[in-house]
Amino acid sequence: MAMVTKFYRALTGGEGRTAEDDLESESKLSITLANGSEIRAYPGGADGGNKIRGATCELIVVDEFVRCSLELMTAVRPMISTKGKNGRLILLSTPGFATGWGWELFMRDDPSWQKERVTALENPRIDKAWLAAEALEIGGIDSVAYRSEYLAEFTDPSESLFGSAILEAALSDDISVIRW
Amino acid sequence: MENPADYGIPSQEWGPCAITASGYVAAVERRQLACGLDPANLVDFCGVAIVESIESPEVDAQGQPVLDINQRQKLLPARYEVRSLRRLPRGVGYLAIVAEVGRLIAHPEMRGAVLCVDAGGLGGVVVDLIQAAGIAPNLIAVTTTGSVTGKETRSPDGTGLCVGKQQLVANLQTLLQTGRLLIPRDLPESKTFLEELKSYSLTLSASGHPSYGASTGHDDLVSAASLAVFALYPKKMGAWTTESLEL
Numbered sequence: 001m002a003m004v005t006k007f008y009r010a011l012t013g014g015e016g017r018t019a020e021d022d023l024e025s026e027s028k029l030s031i032t033l034a035n036g037s038e039i040r041a042y043p044g045g046a047d048g049g050n051k052i053r054g055a056t057c058e059l060i061v062v063d064e065f066v067r068c069s070l071e072l073m074t075a076v077r078p079m080i081s082t083k084g085k086n087g088r089l090i091l092l093s094t095p096g097f098a099t100g101w102g103w104e105l106f107m108r109d110d111p112s113w114q115k116e117r118v119t120a121l122e123n124p125r126i127d128k129a130w131l132a133a134e135a136l137e138i139g140g141i142d143s144v145a146y147r148s149e150y151l152a153e154f155t156d157p158s159e160s161l162f163g164s165a166i167l168e169a170a171l172s173d174d175i176s177v178i179r180w
Numbered sequence: 181m182e183n184p185a186d187y188g189i190p191s192q193e194w195g196p197c198a199i200t201a202s203g204y205v206a207a208v209e210r211r212q213l214a215c216g217l218d219p220a221n222l223v224d225f226c227g228v229a230i231v232e233s234i235e236s237p238e239v240d241a242q243g244q245p246v247l248d249i250n251q252r253q254k255l256l257p258a259r260y261e262v263r264s265l266r267r268l269p270r271g272v273g274y275l276a277i278v279a280e281v282g283r284l285i286a287h288p289e290m291r292g293a294v295l296c297v298d299a300g301g302l303g304g305v306v307v308d309l310i311q312a313a314g315i316a317p318n319l320i321a322v323t324t325t326g327s328v329t330g331k332e333t334r335s336p337d338g339t340g341l342c343v344g345k346q347q348l349v350a351n352l353q354t355l356l357q358t359g360r361l362l363i364p365r366d367l368p369e370s371k372t373f374l375e376e377l378k379s380y381s382l383t384l385s386a387s388g389h390p391s392y393g394a395s396t397g398h399d400d401l402v403s404a405a406s407l408a409v410f411a412l413y414p415k416k417m418g419a420w421t422t423e424s425l426e427l
Contacts, residue, residue, distance in 0.1 A: 161353060161392075162377040171370070172362040178230055178264040180287050
Protein backbone atom coordinates (compact mmCIF):
# COMPACT_ATOMS: atom_id res chain seq x y z
CA MET A 1 0.00 0.00 0.00
CA ALA A 2 2.90 2.32 0.74
CA MET A 3 3.98 1.96 -2.89
CA VAL A 4 0.48 2.81 -4.12
CA THR A 5 0.32 5.88 -1.90
CA LYS A 6 3.75 7.03 -3.01
CA PHE A 7 2.77 6.59 -6.63
CA TYR A 8 -0.47 8.49 -6.10
CA ARG A 9 1.34 11.40 -4.48
CA ALA A 10 3.65 11.59 -7.48
CA LEU A 11 0.69 12.17 -9.79
CA THR A 12 -0.11 15.66 -10.86
CA GLY A 13 -3.72 16.72 -10.50
CA GLY A 14 -5.62 18.57 -13.22
CA GLU A 15 -6.36 22.29 -13.34
CA GLY A 16 -3.58 23.25 -11.00
CA ARG A 17 -4.65 20.85 -8.31
CA THR A 18 -2.12 18.52 -6.84
CA ALA A 19 -2.83 14.92 -6.07
CA GLU A 20 -2.43 15.87 -2.45
CA ASP A 21 -5.45 18.16 -2.74
CA ASP A 22 -7.66 15.23 -3.66
CA LEU A 23 -6.45 13.01 -0.87
CA GLU A 24 -9.23 12.86 1.68
CA SER A 25 -7.75 10.41 4.13
CA GLU A 26 -4.90 7.97 4.35
CA SER A 27 -4.06 4.94 6.47
CA LYS A 28 -1.61 2.10 6.32
CA LEU A 29 -3.92 -0.05 4.24
CA SER A 30 -6.10 2.43 2.37
CA ILE A 31 -6.49 5.86 0.91
CA THR A 32 -9.74 7.72 0.27
CA LEU A 33 -10.03 10.45 -2.33
CA ALA A 34 -12.23 13.54 -2.31
CA ASN A 35 -14.51 12.05 -4.97
CA GLY A 36 -15.28 9.07 -2.73
CA SER A 37 -12.98 6.63 -4.48
CA GLU A 38 -11.04 4.25 -2.26
CA ILE A 39 -7.99 2.11 -2.76
CA ARG A 40 -7.62 -0.66 -0.23
CA ALA A 41 -4.86 -3.20 0.27
CA TYR A 42 -5.77 -6.65 1.46
CA PRO A 43 -3.24 -9.22 2.62
CA GLY A 44 -3.43 -12.51 0.80
CA GLY A 45 -2.47 -14.59 3.79
CA ALA A 46 -2.61 -18.33 4.03
CA ASP A 47 -6.15 -18.64 5.28
CA GLY A 48 -7.75 -18.93 1.87
CA GLY A 49 -9.06 -15.34 1.92
CA ASN A 50 -11.36 -15.80 4.89
CA LYS A 51 -10.38 -12.41 6.37
CA ILE A 52 -11.04 -10.39 3.24
CA ARG A 53 -14.48 -11.58 2.25
CA GLY A 54 -17.34 -9.14 2.00
CA ALA A 55 -15.75 -6.19 0.20
CA THR A 56 -17.23 -4.78 -3.00
CA CYS A 57 -15.33 -2.88 -5.65
CA GLU A 58 -15.05 -2.16 -9.36
CA LEU A 59 -11.42 -3.06 -9.85
CA ILE A 60 -9.36 -5.80 -8.26
CA VAL A 61 -5.59 -5.87 -8.77
CA VAL A 62 -3.95 -9.10 -7.64
CA ASP A 63 -0.18 -8.96 -7.39
CA GLU A 64 1.84 -12.18 -7.85
CA PHE A 65 -1.32 -14.07 -8.68
CA VAL A 66 0.60 -17.21 -9.67
CA ARG A 67 1.55 -17.58 -6.04
CA CYS A 68 -1.99 -17.05 -4.76
CA SER A 69 -4.09 -20.03 -3.86
CA LEU A 70 -7.21 -20.92 -5.77
CA GLU A 71 -9.10 -20.59 -2.48
CA LEU A 72 -7.93 -16.99 -2.11
CA MET A 73 -9.01 -16.17 -5.66
CA THR A 74 -12.37 -17.80 -5.04
CA ALA A 75 -12.83 -15.42 -2.12
CA VAL A 76 -11.67 -12.37 -4.11
CA ARG A 77 -13.69 -12.74 -7.31
CA PRO A 78 -17.12 -12.05 -5.75
CA MET A 79 -15.95 -8.50 -4.94
CA ILE A 80 -16.81 -7.45 -8.50
CA SER A 81 -19.79 -9.74 -8.93
CA THR A 82 -22.36 -6.94 -8.78
CA LYS A 83 -20.52 -4.50 -11.03
CA GLY A 84 -21.35 -6.06 -14.35
CA LYS A 85 -19.15 -4.80 -17.18
CA ASN A 86 -17.60 -2.20 -14.90
CA GLY A 87 -16.07 -4.91 -12.76
CA ARG A 88 -12.50 -5.60 -13.76
CA LEU A 89 -9.86 -8.00 -12.54
CA ILE A 90 -6.17 -7.36 -13.23
CA LEU A 91 -3.72 -10.15 -12.44
CA LEU A 92 0.01 -9.47 -12.33
CA SER A 93 2.80 -11.92 -11.66
CA THR A 94 6.24 -13.20 -12.28
CA PRO A 95 5.53 -16.55 -13.89
CA GLY A 96 6.25 -19.72 -11.99
CA PHE A 97 6.07 -23.35 -12.96
CA ALA A 98 3.75 -24.38 -15.76
CA THR A 99 1.22 -25.81 -13.38
CA GLY A 100 -1.65 -24.64 -11.20
CA TRP A 101 -4.71 -22.46 -11.74
CA GLY A 102 -2.70 -19.33 -12.62
CA TRP A 103 -0.88 -21.03 -15.46
CA GLU A 104 -4.06 -22.68 -16.71
CA LEU A 105 -5.83 -19.34 -16.72
CA PHE A 106 -3.01 -17.64 -18.60
CA MET A 107 -2.83 -20.38 -21.19
CA ARG A 108 -6.57 -20.59 -21.71
CA ASP A 109 -7.80 -19.26 -25.03
CA ASP A 110 -10.39 -16.90 -23.55
CA PRO A 111 -11.16 -13.60 -25.38
CA SER A 112 -12.59 -12.08 -22.22
CA TRP A 113 -9.03 -11.72 -20.97
CA GLN A 114 -6.40 -9.36 -22.31
CA LYS A 115 -2.97 -10.87 -21.86
CA GLU A 116 0.29 -8.97 -21.80
CA ARG A 117 3.78 -10.36 -21.44
CA VAL A 118 6.60 -7.97 -20.58
CA THR A 119 10.14 -9.23 -20.23
CA ALA A 120 13.00 -7.60 -18.38
CA LEU A 121 14.61 -6.90 -21.74
CA GLU A 122 11.75 -4.51 -22.50
CA ASN A 123 12.06 -2.69 -19.21
CA PRO A 124 14.07 0.52 -19.71
CA ARG A 125 14.75 0.71 -15.99
CA ILE A 126 16.79 -2.51 -16.05
CA ASP A 127 20.34 -2.09 -17.26
CA LYS A 128 21.24 -4.60 -19.98
CA ALA A 129 24.75 -5.17 -18.59
CA TRP A 130 23.31 -5.89 -15.17
CA LEU A 131 20.86 -8.32 -16.74
CA ALA A 132 23.66 -10.15 -18.55
CA ALA A 133 25.65 -10.48 -15.32
CA GLU A 134 22.55 -11.67 -13.49
CA ALA A 135 21.97 -14.33 -16.14
CA LEU A 136 25.44 -15.71 -15.52
CA GLU A 137 24.87 -15.61 -11.80
CA ILE A 138 21.72 -17.73 -11.88
CA GLY A 139 22.70 -20.33 -14.44
CA GLY A 140 22.58 -18.69 -17.85
CA ILE A 141 19.87 -17.36 -20.14
CA ASP A 142 18.44 -20.86 -20.64
CA SER A 143 18.12 -21.58 -16.95
CA VAL A 144 14.71 -22.01 -15.40
CA ALA A 145 15.41 -19.17 -12.97
CA TYR A 146 16.33 -16.65 -15.69
CA ARG A 147 13.49 -17.59 -17.98
CA SER A 148 11.00 -17.30 -15.15
CA GLU A 149 12.34 -14.18 -13.43
CA TYR A 150 13.36 -12.12 -16.44
CA LEU A 151 11.83 -13.56 -19.60
CA ALA A 152 8.35 -13.93 -18.13
CA GLU A 153 8.09 -17.58 -19.10
CA PHE A 154 6.17 -20.28 -17.33
CA THR A 155 8.72 -23.04 -17.00
CA ASP A 156 8.58 -26.79 -16.91
CA PRO A 157 8.55 -27.93 -13.29
CA SER A 158 10.76 -30.83 -14.16
CA GLU A 159 14.49 -30.37 -13.81
CA SER A 160 17.11 -32.76 -15.05
CA LEU A 161 18.65 -34.66 -12.17
CA PHE A 162 21.97 -35.20 -13.90
CA GLY A 163 23.96 -32.16 -14.95
CA SER A 164 25.87 -32.08 -18.23
CA ALA A 165 29.21 -31.29 -16.58
CA ILE A 166 28.96 -34.28 -14.26
CA LEU A 167 28.07 -36.58 -17.12
CA GLU A 168 30.94 -35.31 -19.25
CA ALA A 169 33.33 -35.98 -16.37
CA ALA A 170 32.05 -39.55 -16.09
CA LEU A 171 33.27 -40.55 -19.54
CA SER A 172 36.32 -42.78 -19.47
CA ASP A 173 38.64 -44.25 -22.07
CA ASP A 174 39.92 -46.93 -19.71
CA ILE A 175 36.94 -49.24 -19.38
CA SER A 176 37.08 -52.73 -20.81
CA VAL A 177 33.69 -53.16 -22.48
CA ILE A 178 32.00 -56.57 -22.39
CA ARG A 179 30.90 -57.44 -25.94
CA TRP A 180 28.05 -59.90 -26.22
CA MET B 181 44.05 -41.84 0.23
CA GLU B 182 47.22 -40.49 1.71
CA ASN B 183 47.27 -42.23 5.08
CA PRO B 184 44.61 -44.36 6.83
CA ALA B 185 45.50 -42.68 10.09
CA ASP B 186 44.14 -39.42 8.68
CA TYR B 187 40.73 -41.08 8.67
CA GLY B 188 40.96 -42.10 12.31
CA ILE B 189 41.59 -45.76 11.51
CA PRO B 190 43.90 -47.35 14.13
CA SER B 191 47.12 -48.61 12.59
CA GLN B 192 46.52 -52.19 13.76
CA GLU B 193 43.35 -52.26 11.67
CA TRP B 194 44.91 -51.03 8.45
CA GLY B 195 45.75 -54.48 7.20
CA PRO B 196 48.55 -54.89 4.74
CA CYS B 197 48.78 -51.90 2.46
CA ALA B 198 50.78 -51.27 -0.62
CA ILE B 199 52.45 -47.91 -0.77
CA THR B 200 52.27 -46.20 -4.11
CA ALA B 201 53.01 -42.75 -5.36
CA SER B 202 49.45 -41.74 -4.45
CA GLY B 203 49.73 -43.09 -0.91
CA TYR B 204 48.41 -46.22 0.80
CA VAL B 205 46.21 -48.50 -1.27
CA ALA B 206 44.68 -51.83 -0.46
CA ALA B 207 46.44 -54.94 -1.57
CA VAL B 208 43.54 -56.66 -3.33
CA GLU B 209 40.74 -55.38 -5.51
CA ARG B 210 37.31 -56.95 -5.21
CA ARG B 211 35.16 -56.85 -8.29
CA GLN B 212 31.51 -57.70 -8.67
CA LEU B 213 29.41 -57.55 -11.82
CA ALA B 214 25.71 -56.90 -12.02
CA CYS B 215 23.37 -56.75 -14.95
CA GLY B 216 20.31 -54.52 -14.82
CA LEU B 217 17.39 -55.41 -17.05
CA ASP B 218 14.44 -53.15 -17.77
CA PRO B 219 12.08 -55.31 -19.82
CA ALA B 220 9.75 -53.80 -22.39
CA ASN B 221 7.72 -55.07 -25.24
CA LEU B 222 5.96 -52.85 -27.76
CA VAL B 223 6.32 -49.18 -26.91
CA ASP B 224 9.71 -48.98 -25.21
CA PHE B 225 13.10 -50.50 -25.70
CA CYS B 226 14.31 -53.24 -23.40
CA GLY B 227 17.35 -51.82 -21.61
CA VAL B 228 20.33 -53.85 -20.49
CA ALA B 229 23.23 -52.43 -18.49
CA ILE B 230 26.24 -54.21 -17.04
CA VAL B 231 27.95 -52.41 -14.20
CA GLU B 232 30.97 -53.52 -12.21
CA SER B 233 31.86 -52.36 -8.73
CA ILE B 234 35.53 -52.26 -7.96
CA GLU B 235 36.22 -52.24 -4.28
CA SER B 236 39.61 -51.94 -2.72
CA PRO B 237 39.19 -53.10 0.86
CA GLU B 238 41.91 -53.34 3.42
CA VAL B 239 42.58 -57.05 3.81
CA ASP B 240 44.31 -59.29 6.27
CA ALA B 241 46.69 -62.10 5.43
CA GLN B 242 43.74 -64.35 4.52
CA GLY B 243 42.35 -61.80 2.11
CA GLN B 244 39.40 -60.94 4.36
CA PRO B 245 38.38 -57.32 4.90
CA VAL B 246 39.48 -56.10 8.28
CA LEU B 247 37.21 -53.09 8.46
CA ASP B 248 33.44 -53.09 8.66
CA ILE B 249 31.59 -51.95 5.61
CA ASN B 250 30.91 -48.44 6.88
CA GLN B 251 34.55 -47.83 7.69
CA ARG B 252 35.61 -49.34 4.41
CA GLN B 253 33.25 -47.13 2.46
CA LYS B 254 34.66 -44.08 4.16
CA LEU B 255 38.18 -45.26 3.64
CA LEU B 256 38.08 -46.56 0.11
CA PRO B 257 34.68 -46.12 -1.51
CA ALA B 258 34.12 -48.45 -4.43
CA ARG B 259 34.11 -47.12 -7.94
CA TYR B 260 31.71 -48.35 -10.56
CA GLU B 261 32.24 -48.91 -14.25
CA VAL B 262 29.58 -49.35 -16.89
CA ARG B 263 30.90 -52.36 -18.81
CA SER B 264 28.12 -52.65 -21.36
CA LEU B 265 24.91 -50.98 -22.47
CA ARG B 266 22.42 -52.32 -24.90
CA ARG B 267 18.89 -51.74 -26.08
CA LEU B 268 16.91 -54.65 -27.39
CA PRO B 269 14.62 -53.52 -30.19
CA ARG B 270 11.00 -52.57 -29.68
CA GLY B 271 8.56 -55.38 -30.09
CA VAL B 272 10.99 -58.06 -29.03
CA GLY B 273 9.07 -60.88 -27.37
CA TYR B 274 9.46 -62.12 -23.83
CA LEU B 275 11.14 -65.31 -24.94
CA ALA B 276 13.64 -63.39 -27.04
CA ILE B 277 14.48 -61.22 -24.03
CA VAL B 278 15.06 -64.29 -21.90
CA ALA B 279 17.19 -65.87 -24.63
CA GLU B 280 19.37 -62.74 -24.80
CA VAL B 281 19.70 -62.65 -21.03
CA GLY B 282 20.69 -66.31 -21.03
CA ARG B 283 23.35 -65.63 -23.64
CA LEU B 284 24.67 -62.71 -21.61
CA ILE B 285 24.78 -64.55 -18.29
CA ALA B 286 26.66 -67.39 -19.97
CA HIS B 287 29.35 -64.98 -21.16
CA PRO B 288 32.70 -65.96 -19.61
CA GLU B 289 33.19 -62.54 -18.07
CA MET B 290 29.79 -62.68 -16.37
CA ARG B 291 30.60 -65.54 -14.03
CA GLY B 292 29.03 -64.84 -10.63
CA ALA B 293 27.21 -61.76 -11.87
CA VAL B 294 23.96 -60.67 -10.27
CA LEU B 295 20.96 -60.14 -12.53
CA CYS B 296 18.60 -57.44 -11.27
CA VAL B 297 15.32 -57.20 -13.16
CA ASP B 298 12.52 -54.66 -13.01
CA ALA B 299 9.67 -56.98 -12.12
CA GLY B 300 6.96 -54.34 -12.32
CA GLY B 301 4.27 -54.72 -14.96
CA LEU B 302 5.30 -57.03 -17.77
CA GLY B 303 8.68 -57.45 -16.07
CA GLY B 304 7.02 -59.97 -13.80
CA VAL B 305 6.47 -62.24 -16.79
CA VAL B 306 10.13 -61.95 -17.75
CA VAL B 307 11.21 -62.77 -14.21
CA ASP B 308 8.99 -65.84 -14.21
CA LEU B 309 10.46 -67.00 -17.51
CA ILE B 310 14.04 -66.43 -16.36
CA GLN B 311 13.38 -68.39 -13.18
CA ALA B 312 11.68 -71.16 -15.11
CA ALA B 313 14.63 -71.37 -17.50
CA GLY B 314 17.05 -71.50 -14.58
CA ILE B 315 19.55 -69.31 -16.38
CA ALA B 316 20.28 -66.79 -13.64
CA PRO B 317 21.27 -68.20 -10.25
CA ASN B 318 21.82 -64.73 -8.80
CA LEU B 319 18.51 -63.11 -9.64
CA ILE B 320 17.00 -60.14 -7.85
CA ALA B 321 13.49 -59.13 -8.88
CA VAL B 322 12.80 -55.50 -8.06
CA THR B 323 9.44 -53.78 -8.11
CA THR B 324 9.83 -50.03 -8.08
CA THR B 325 7.53 -48.01 -5.86
CA GLY B 326 6.86 -44.41 -4.94
CA SER B 327 8.46 -44.89 -1.54
CA VAL B 328 10.75 -42.09 -0.39
CA THR B 329 11.98 -43.79 2.78
CA GLY B 330 15.12 -45.20 1.18
CA LYS B 331 14.39 -48.64 2.61
CA GLU B 332 13.85 -51.78 0.60
CA THR B 333 11.10 -54.14 1.61
CA ARG B 334 10.33 -57.66 0.58
CA SER B 335 7.65 -57.82 -2.10
CA PRO B 336 4.25 -59.06 -0.92
CA ASP B 337 4.68 -62.44 -2.62
CA GLY B 338 8.10 -62.84 -1.01
CA THR B 339 9.99 -63.43 -4.22
CA GLY B 340 11.66 -60.07 -4.68
CA LEU B 341 12.13 -56.58 -3.35
CA CYS B 342 10.14 -53.38 -3.43
CA VAL B 343 12.42 -50.39 -3.87
CA GLY B 344 11.53 -46.71 -4.15
CA LYS B 345 12.38 -45.25 -7.54
CA GLN B 346 13.88 -42.37 -5.61
CA GLN B 347 16.37 -44.72 -4.01
CA LEU B 348 17.45 -46.15 -7.36
CA VAL B 349 17.93 -42.66 -8.78
CA ALA B 350 19.68 -41.38 -5.66
CA ASN B 351 22.28 -44.15 -5.94
CA LEU B 352 23.07 -43.13 -9.50
CA GLN B 353 23.15 -39.47 -8.55
CA THR B 354 25.52 -40.11 -5.66
CA LEU B 355 27.94 -42.07 -7.79
CA LEU B 356 27.94 -39.57 -10.63
CA GLN B 357 28.24 -36.55 -8.37
CA THR B 358 31.18 -38.08 -6.55
CA GLY B 359 32.88 -39.15 -9.77
CA ARG B 360 32.59 -42.84 -8.93
CA LEU B 361 30.52 -44.03 -11.87
CA LEU B 362 32.46 -44.19 -15.10
CA ILE B 363 30.95 -44.63 -18.55
CA PRO B 364 32.92 -45.93 -21.54
CA ARG B 365 33.39 -43.13 -24.03
CA ASP B 366 33.76 -45.38 -27.06
CA LEU B 367 30.61 -47.43 -26.55
CA PRO B 368 27.96 -46.29 -29.08
CA GLU B 369 25.13 -46.74 -26.57
CA SER B 370 26.89 -44.44 -24.11
CA LYS B 371 25.68 -41.45 -26.11
CA THR B 372 22.09 -42.66 -25.79
CA PHE B 373 22.65 -43.31 -22.10
CA LEU B 374 23.93 -39.76 -21.56
CA GLU B 375 20.98 -38.29 -23.45
CA GLU B 376 18.62 -40.30 -21.30
CA LEU B 377 20.36 -39.09 -18.15
CA LYS B 378 20.20 -35.48 -19.29
CA SER B 379 16.47 -35.65 -19.80
CA TYR B 380 15.84 -37.68 -16.67
CA SER B 381 13.90 -35.53 -14.29
CA LEU B 382 11.88 -35.25 -11.17
CA THR B 383 8.34 -33.97 -11.54
CA LEU B 384 6.12 -33.01 -8.65
CA SER B 385 2.41 -33.43 -8.99
CA ALA B 386 0.00 -30.79 -7.71
CA SER B 387 -0.21 -32.82 -4.50
CA GLY B 388 3.57 -32.93 -4.22
CA HIS B 389 3.99 -36.55 -5.25
CA PRO B 390 7.38 -37.04 -6.93
CA SER B 391 7.71 -39.05 -10.11
CA TYR B 392 10.90 -39.86 -11.95
CA GLY B 393 11.46 -40.49 -15.62
CA ALA B 394 12.51 -39.06 -18.94
CA SER B 395 10.98 -35.66 -19.66
CA THR B 396 11.46 -36.49 -23.33
CA GLY B 397 12.25 -39.78 -25.04
CA HIS B 398 13.07 -42.99 -23.25
CA ASP B 399 14.79 -43.96 -20.02
CA ASP B 400 15.33 -47.69 -20.44
CA LEU B 401 19.11 -47.53 -20.12
CA VAL B 402 18.89 -45.30 -17.03
CA SER B 403 16.48 -47.78 -15.47
CA ALA B 404 18.70 -50.73 -16.33
CA ALA B 405 21.82 -49.01 -14.99
CA SER B 406 20.07 -47.97 -11.78
CA LEU B 407 19.01 -51.59 -11.20
CA ALA B 408 22.56 -52.84 -11.74
CA VAL B 409 23.93 -50.21 -9.37
CA PHE B 410 21.27 -51.07 -6.81
CA ALA B 411 22.38 -54.70 -6.84
CA LEU B 412 25.95 -53.64 -6.14
CA TYR B 413 25.46 -50.63 -3.93
CA PRO B 414 26.35 -51.21 -0.28
CA LYS B 415 23.35 -51.49 1.97
CA LYS B 416 23.36 -50.35 5.55
CA MET B 417 22.61 -53.90 6.64
CA GLY B 418 25.30 -55.40 4.39
CA ALA B 419 25.53 -56.44 0.79
CA TRP B 420 22.69 -58.35 -0.80
CA THR B 421 23.40 -61.97 -1.49
CA THR B 422 21.15 -64.68 -2.77
CA GLU B 423 21.44 -66.23 0.68
CA SER B 424 20.43 -63.11 2.54
CA LEU B 425 17.55 -62.62 0.16
CA GLU B 426 16.55 -66.26 0.48
CA LEU B 427 15.82 -66.31 -3.22
